[in-house]
């Protein structure tokens with residue numbers, strides 16, 4: 001085996017060229033067609049969906065500079081839940097749709113397509129009985145149980161928009177997301193289970209709902225049987241709501257551009273953004289990439305380890321796999337409980353053939369050594385996927401050599417909540433891979449790299465990653481904030497969608513994502529705005545000011561580094577440091593708790609009062625040899641004291 005090197009090229013194995021959906025020539029041909037004759041190409045692809053009325057108007061897209069609009073399959077009529085359920089009933093009624101693996105290895109559950117269809121219909125009828133109509137918003141705050149997918153599909157069935165909120169978010173975060181979209185209903189559970197421990201959900205929901213007058217009813221799933229407070233008139237048990245409902249429910253007819261869901265994600269400023277996806281374009285992008293990038297075939301068992309609260313769970317646990325009639329594994333637990341073999345045990349138990357996880361999980365497992373992997377067979381595996389953050393070549397090679405035993409291609413898929421589905425990723429039968437590169441664009445996607453001034457660069461280059469076209473899966477707007485949509489994505493480089501990431505293109509045209517260039521950080525694949533963490537910190541009574549940056553972290557990819565200035569009469573202490581960590585957990589959720597807090601008597605500001613984050617990032621990374629130009633700082637001497645303060649931290 002050659003020494004680890006990011007210049008290494010892994011050619012497509014001959015067997016893959018033959019059996020995968022696309023070989024290299026076919027990929028190049030169809031990519032060109034998708035660029036030069038998009039109307040015809042996408043009209044053909046649209047036939048992968050089941051329509052009540054087939055679309056004739058295929059693509060109407062403008063990324064500006066003047067008019068910005070994204071419309072796909074505009075006159076088509078369909079229903080997403082019909083595409084994920086009803087159309088499989090003829091041939092796959094008894095095939096496993098969802099294989100659920102509980103946190104406790106002794107617990108698992110399988111729902112066939114027929115059973116899932118019936119469950120979805122019962123809940124859809126239940127939602128209707130509570131007065132939920134087409135266009136209403138339903139917030140879903142559930143652990144990783146099949147009912148989470150059922151809830152999403154039940155909303156889709158009746159044309160309500162779901163807004164799934166990650167179960168690890170706090171009451172405060174939940175309330176903000178409910179209020180922003182004026183949800184009429186909340187679906188939650190008593191508690192969730194992870195790593196052998198229970199965590200509260202209904203208690204957070206109760207706290208949140210105090211501030212959410214739009215919510216008329218709260219449906220509660222019994223997961224653990226833990227005790228919950230109850231508000232008569234508002235709270236309803238899930239099982240009581242669905243038990244007496246009919247197991248069929250006429251699907252709502254939806255226009256292709258009718259909203260399917262909102263999903264909140266962090267931006268570089270202010271409160272989370274409600275990314276809005278519509279029905280047909282999103283569903284087609286999710287299902288096509290699931291089929292072609294993740295090479296799904298009928299006999300596969302597919303497992304994406306993401307949480308349903310993130311876009312990866314939406315697209316690759318629920319919509320993509322189910323639209324393709326796949327068996328999708330849903331895992332409630334964590335990779336290291338009861339022990340570090342858990343992922344690989346689950347793969348053996350359910351004969352998983354396609355496995356899709358995040359670099360942070362891979363890095364955490366590398367630390368446990370090879371033995372927990374080698375203790376399992378993994379012979380069912382044939383493809384490995386990576387998503388959520390840049391994968392370092394060391395992690396890529398371990399995934400390839402140890403987990404996949406050099407038998408399974410690695411697909412590193414770059415995308416975002418906003419793109420809905422993978423946009424830069426290898427097709428495993430077509431594209432040779434290089435560890436650390438997401439390789440080449442998917443059909444219909446045109447990435448471009450621009451410099452600081454927004455000029456498009458050609459050939460080998462590095463700069464900001466934009467899209468001239470992101471295909472049908474792109475977000476259509478930010479919910480009820482179209483101005484912010486235009487401002488955030490289309491103002492940096494007129495005529496282009498700005499991704500927020502930096503990227504390099506090599507001599508073969510391969511893309512290497514270098515990470516966020518805005519004030520968004522990616523902690524264990526979870527996207528957070530530094531501004532969100534800062535505003536949580538300054539909400540603490542002892543805190544005068546805070547600046548938060550990301551810094552390199554061996555497992556999480558990026559860690560959270562907070563510089564905190566205390567109020568005049570407050571003394572720094574380890575107790576206060578812990579208290580601030582707890583405070584952020586409560587304000588946002590455990591994922592946002594700072595890894596490091598450095599006390600700072602003041603923060604480096606320019607004369608105009610802007611915090612010089614570039615300097616703070618460098619100090620946090622321990623890289624202070626060249627801080628760049630600090631001449632615009634109001635007080636340049638304080639930088640030295642920050643560097644001294646850094647030494648006391650790690």
Ligand code: WT7
Pocket residue numbers: 265310311312386387388389390391412413414415416417418438499500501513515516522525526527
């Ligand atoms: C950000 C989007 C993709 C769905 C899950 C995260 C980073 C994502 C990769 C990758 C390098 C990646 C980017 C992107 N990212 N995948 N394969 N290589 N970076 O969705 O929460 O919207 O975060 O995740 O920085 O902008 P998200």
